Amino acid sequence: MLTRHLLPDEFDLLLDGESGFGVQQLQGHLRDCPQCREELAMMRRFVLAIEELPELAPSRPMADLVMARVNVFVPWHVAARDWALSWLPERPALRIAAGVAATGVAGASTVALGWGWTHRERFLAQGWLAQDQLRAAALDAIGTGAQAVLGPLATQVPGGTLPLAGAALLGLGLAIGTSVAGLRAVAARTRAIGG
Amino acid sequence: MSRLLDLANLPDADLVARALDGREEAYRELIRRYERPVFSLIYRMVRDREQAEDLAQETFIKVLNNIEKYSPEFKFSSWILKIANNLAIDALRRRRLDTISIDGAANAATAAEVEATSIELAGGGESALDELANRELGSAIEQAIAALRPMYRSCILMRHVDGRSYEEIAQLLDLPLGTVKTYIHRARHELREKLERLR
Ligand SMILES: [Zn+2]
Numbered sequence: 001m002l003t004r005h006l007l008p009d010e011f012d013l014l015l016d017g018e019s020g021f022g023v024q025q026l027q028g029h030l031r032d033c034p035q036c037r038e039e040l041a042m043m044r045r046f047v048l049a050i051e052e053l054p055e056l057a058p059s060r061p062m063a064d065l066v067m068a069r070v071n072v073f074v075p076w077h078v079a080a081r082d083w084a085l086s087w088l089p090e091r092p093a094l095r096i097a098a099g100v101a102a103t104g105v106a107g108a109s110t111v112a113l114g115w116g117w118t119h120r121e122r123f124l125a126q127g128w129l130a131q132d133q134l135r136a137a138a139l140d141a142i143g144t145g146a147q148a149v150l151g152p153l154a155t156q157v158p159g160g161t162l163p164l165a166g167a168a169l170l171g172l173g174l175a176i177g178t179s180v181a182g183l184r185a186v187a188a189r190t191r192a193i194g195g
Numbered sequence: 196m197s198r199l200l201d202l203a204n205l206p207d208a209d210l211v212a213r214a215l216d217g218r219e220e221a222y223r224e225l226i227r228r229y230e231r232p233v234f235s236l237i238y239r240m241v242r243d244r245e246q247a248e249d250l251a252q253e254t255f256i257k258v259l260n261n262i263e264k265y266s267p268e269f270k271f272s273s274w275i276l277k278i279a280n281n282l283a284i285d286a287l288r289r290r291r292l293d294t295i296s297i298d299g300a301a302n303a304a305t306a307a308e309v310e311a312t313s314i315e316l317a318g319g320g321e322s323a324l325d326e327l328a329n330r331e332l333g334s335a336i337e338q339a340i341a342a343l344r345p346m347y348r349s350c351i352l353m354r355h356v357d358g359r360s361y362e363e364i365a366q367l368l369d370l371p372l373g374t375v376k377t378y379i380h381r382a383r384h385e386l387r388e389k390l391e392r393l394r
Pocket residue numbers: 004005006029033034035036037
């Protein structure tokens with residue numbers, strides 16, 4: 001049993017609705033002491049007055065003002081999903097049809113890929129063959145070009161090196177072209193500085 | 196329309212997740228949900244409607260442009276109130292510094308003075324603040340709260356207007372729990388004395 005009035009801290013405990021052994025003792029005192037009861041009641045009244053303070057509103061909704069200065073970042077996976085969804089038709093029947101069509105295409109692609117995988121040896125062989133033919137055709141074209149440029153000289157070039165000579169000629173042409181262009185640029189700049 | 200209604204029913208964490216997916220309507224719902232509590236807290240701190248509106252906007256811009264930094268173990272509402280409170284306290288400090296430089300008494304500023312209330316630091320008392328604020332925040336209890344030093348004011352508003360626990364307030368204000376309890380205790384008793392005097 002308390003033989004004194006409640007201390008400010010003890011009023012706080014009661015205001016905050018704390019419970020426990022110590023608090024029971026405080027409540028025991030309150031039952032017998034009208035002075036402390038009155039003090040607590042008064043503190044409860046003004047705490048309630050604070051709790052009932054109205055919520056204040058800004059003069060106009062803030063969303064537009066704020067969003068004008070907020071960067072909304074859409075991650076790539078969301079953008080991709082949205083893009084895919086944008087292709088979906090609105091009507092349910094059409095959606096189902098699109099679903100069936102997509103499943104069909106996916107199924108056919110899977111089968112085609114599977115078949116391709118089991119026959120990959122053949123494709124590879126054909127690929128190499130095609131590459132060889134392509135290379136031979138390219139060398140042939142360069143050789144013909146060189147022959148056209150060199151004319152009778154071409155007969156003096158050993159047979160296998162004719163494409164090589166063609167490539168060298170092409171390189172020489174490019175080098176001369178670049179040098180001429182570079183010299184003209186330097187000349188133009190000098191003129192500009194001089195003027 | 197139904198989509199907006201759905202958003203209104205979503206918990207904050209789900210709205211944040213949608214905002215992280217780049218959904219603008221989720222951002223807007225977060226603003227709609229918190230514009231009043233944020234504005235109320237700031238307005239009661241700075242007691243100047245125009246400044247409070249600017250600071251509330253700044254709060255949202257700061258929060259929403261950094262939404263990816265939000266950590267879900269905290270309440271979103273605590274995070275946003277923390278930023279709102281920090282901006283309000285900074286504004287009061289700046290106002291304090293402006294007043295000091297006008298008064299030419301910068302050297303006389305002690306830590307306690309910096310902590311003093313906006314009303315006291317405005318020098319001219321309430322007349323220095325806008326008339327609208329006087330009308331809106333003019334009740335005895337509002338005036339008593341306004342006369343508390345800023346940290347007491349933050350604590351008492353968060354405790355009794357926003358209904359936050361002591362632990363939340365401590366986390367929100369980066370203060371030790373014991374300090375928050377002391378501040379609220381002192382704030383209550385100062386309020387009580389001021390209201391007694393007004394009676
Ligand atoms: Zn008593």
